[in-house]
Amino acid sequence: MxxxxxxxxxxxxxxxxxIQPVRIINLAQVELGKKLFFDPRLSLSGHISCSSCHNLSLGGVDNMQFSIGHIWRMGNINTPTVLNSSLNLAQFWNGRAADLKEQAEGPISNPIEMASNHVLAVQVIQTIPGYVAEFRQVFGSKKITMDRVTSAIAEFEKILITPNSxxxxxxxxxxxxxxxxxxxxxxxxxxxxxxxxxxxxxxxxxxxxxxxxxxxxxxxxxxxxxxxxxxxxxxxxxxxxxxxxxxxxxxxxxxxxxxxxxxxxxxxxxxxxxxxxxxxxxxxxxxxxxxTLTGDQPSFNIPVLPPSGPDTPRPQTFYSDGS
Amino acid sequence: MxxxxxxxxxxxxxxxxxIQPVRIINLAQVELGKKLFFDPRLSLSGHISCSSCHNLSLGGVDNMQFSIGHIWRMGNINTPTVLNSSLNLAQFWNGRAADLKEQAEGPISNPIEMASNHVLAVQVIQTIPGYVAEFRQVFGSKKITMDRVTSAIAEFEKILITPNSxxxxxxxxxxxxxxxxxxxxxxxxxxxxxxxxxxxxxxxxxxxxxxxxxxxxxxxxxxxxxxxxxxxxxxxxxxxxxxxxxxxxxxxxxxxxxxxxxxxxxxxxxxxxxxxxxxxxxxxxxxxxxxTLTGDQPSFNIPVLPPSGPDTPRPQTFYSDGS
CATH class of the missing domain: 1.10.760.10 (Cytochrome c-like domain)
Incomplete structure (x- = not known):
């Protein structure tokens, strides 16, 4: 007593x-969101994933002044950590995204970050058979939308808390x-x-x-x-x-x-x-x-990503002049 | 019978x-090697690790024709998978490295890959307190050399087999x-x-x-x-x-x-x-x-990397003109 x-x-x-322990989550969305968080095919080049800048082995950041984006473009602000980001009242340094779901939309289509666009990113996922099956299971229907993509990523990010410091x-x-x-x-x-x-x-x-x-x-x-x-x-x-x-x-x-x-x-x-x-x-x-504020870092198995299908758009890695 | x-x-x-199950390994070296395999600080930019091209979520490759290296340079040959690479009689497409340990030396100092050099890479590791302690535990003395770095990476790569197809x-x-x-x-x-x-x-x-x-x-x-x-x-x-x-x-x-x-x-x-x-x-x-030859993919927790120390050389990510 x-x-x-x-x-x-x-x-x-x-x-x-x-830090409070995570309580209610949608575990199916967490597992899907984990894959999407680590999947470089959401970027135009096939090289950059959420985890490139938000490295979960490095405190959820990349320890750089400014991050490296598409074709080695330089980021325009220091990358904030994704760890405990669910505890923020808003996202980004200037708070322009209301929540994690809205935040996740940004980098995918930012030309100095992942440099894709929402139409292409959805097309990539729609043509990967393993994702089609998993979206159907997770969301109850086969529709794949950016809204569902960012919902899953945001749900995964909810488990990235660091209790027990x-x-x-x-x-x-x-x-x-x-x-x-x-x-x-x-x-x-x-x-x-x-x-x-x-x-x-x-x-x-x-x-x-x-x-x-x-x-x-x-x-x-x-x-x-x-x-x-x-x-x-x-x-x-x-x-x-x-x-x-x-x-x-x-x-x-x-x-x-x-x-x-x-x-x-x-x-x-x-x-x-x-x-x-x-x-x-x-x-x-x-x-x-x-x-003393350093807590238990996220601990989970590396995800295994489903292979691309025959119609999956190929990564646009290098331009025709090899640059 | x-x-x-x-x-x-x-x-x-x-x-x-x-595929035979892994039998005798040096588990301490495996755990250290796993960290080094995922550590982008072995590259000049602080952006590229072994796992950048040998992505263990994607079959040990990056699914690109040629990989992206330092300042988005283009690789000169398709990246072979690191999965089951201990089963090769030699490493690289042309067999120029006798084994995994010798192979691991190459990309760290290759200007179109990680673009560091062996002196700088060792200096980076020597100035990260967590690594200093771990090398001492794993190898029994505090000496950090490229030979020990590549030994640990090679030992980790031995567990990257895919049995049970x-x-x-x-x-x-x-x-x-x-x-x-x-x-x-x-x-x-x-x-x-x-x-x-x-x-x-x-x-x-x-x-x-x-x-x-x-x-x-x-x-x-x-x-x-x-x-x-x-x-x-x-x-x-x-x-x-x-x-x-x-x-x-x-x-x-x-x-x-x-x-x-x-x-x-x-x-x-x-x-x-x-x-x-x-x-x-x-x-x-x-x-x-x-x-039917696709086997169980490697399954382990993402490593937590020790933070840099005050004397750790900073990543040289961008050149002074911002390129």
Missing amino acids: SVLQGATTAIAVEPIAP RFDQWLLGNESAITDYELSGYQIFKVSGCVACHNGPGVGGQSFQKLGIKAKYETDHPARGKADVTGKKSDINVFKVPLLRNIELTFPYFHDGQVATLEAAVDTMASVQRGLTFTRDENARVVAFLK | SVLQGATTAIAVEPIAP RFDQWLLGNESAITDYELSGYQIFKVSGCVACHNGPGVGGQSFQKLGIKAKYETDHPARGKADVTGKKSDINVFKVPLLRNIELTFPYFHDGQVATLEAAVDTMASVQRGLTFTRDENARVVAFLK
Whole structure:
């Protein structure tokens, strides 16, 4: 009784909450969505899948400043992690997609990402016999649409949460799960006001905030955040607060990917958002705390993809001049 | 007694043998090698891993005529499957690598593939704390060398066999594992002489043979096979006989990747190697037989890769002009 009570109390008083286990999912859609997430045939070249940039072996990112897209084109913003992305109030840095399903539509047809289009992507799937059978089983009819494709991908992405971090174990009552040093970093994180935005189960992802409240965030990057969606002057440099879950793995940092290390990212945020300068010791303690947010990484078998059929459009990998 | 006897007899009289289960392996090296196989940081760009071209969700290939390499450079020969590659007498189409370990050295430093070099690749691994600890555990000392890297990758590749195909079940005595139609395709395959080269557990991979014995193999592709290694005139167009295991999955076909379908590949081989013209019915039966060679695909959890350290060389993804 007292252990449970202690755990409940801890959850109640802390601004960060443990990641909840996945409860109701459509397992058939998850299994189909996993295949689609890993299938490079959704791209024009046959080379790029969702997992190319959202590498589940690397914290759901590619650890690059900007990702590599079709014919090695350069992405225009740092790739956010797909891990725990179901905990975001909206998707993309500027929140232009309401949910994971809407997000999944974007990269498939983006010319600097997968460079296909929704008609071609559906045609590819419709001509792969194994997918035709699986869509029929999963959705109850043979219709294959982008709506069903993105529904399945989004359902798979729901299982990409990372529970059981040492910090969550501590929140749930295991006092020895983090060290006193790490705990002191959490105290600094709280009293410095970081938890005003980085809170909840995602340690972020629950609001849009201006980047550069106390000092200008110096960058040459053209993104203006939410203003690029709304056109409002007041939304300039307003970005979705990123999740800090697994932040140790998702370098480099910020929408422009210009900050390579967690140490530098902490100093930057203290300065531009809170007007604070951390000592080396304070910085190290906050970084140590942030590393306790790394949770269990997704664990599942690599999917086996159904082979193309005779009518499946061939990948357009290289142009006729070999470029 | 009679069932075992029947199975033994079947194995004894057929030129194709079942894939043997993996027996002695160094499991610690396998687990390390799996990580290295999936780690894009072995490439200069941080984008390309062994699994990019040898996609284990797609039969160990990328289903492209030529693979995509560093800065979208085009490969110069069709990527052979990594599945069952331990059953080959040598590696690469022209056999220039004696074994899997020697093969693994090649792509890492090939400028049209991963475009790194052995010094840089070792430096990357040496600066990733998780790898340093794992090498010490696996090899008993902290030394990280390309020799140890390729040893681990090769050990992982040994487990990438595909046993339990329907044809192997039939070889092992389960008479209902393949249909009469598929069995008739196998009879055609045998009486046509295909088994002279496509035999053993790999259904190939055991000899070098001239491509174009009965008729010229028409291609614009510059590869001259073994002659590119030995310089001997008699080795022109002599290639390692490819494995036919999982051949349904490893399209397109031939070293130049110019044949898209299994039906066309069967007709081409009948013609250029045996001087035969199959009827549509014979072709369909042989294709049906070949599809019974698809075995259990490798099944394991996606690896979780250790994060880079502060001194890990950054990926050189784009050149300074953004190209």
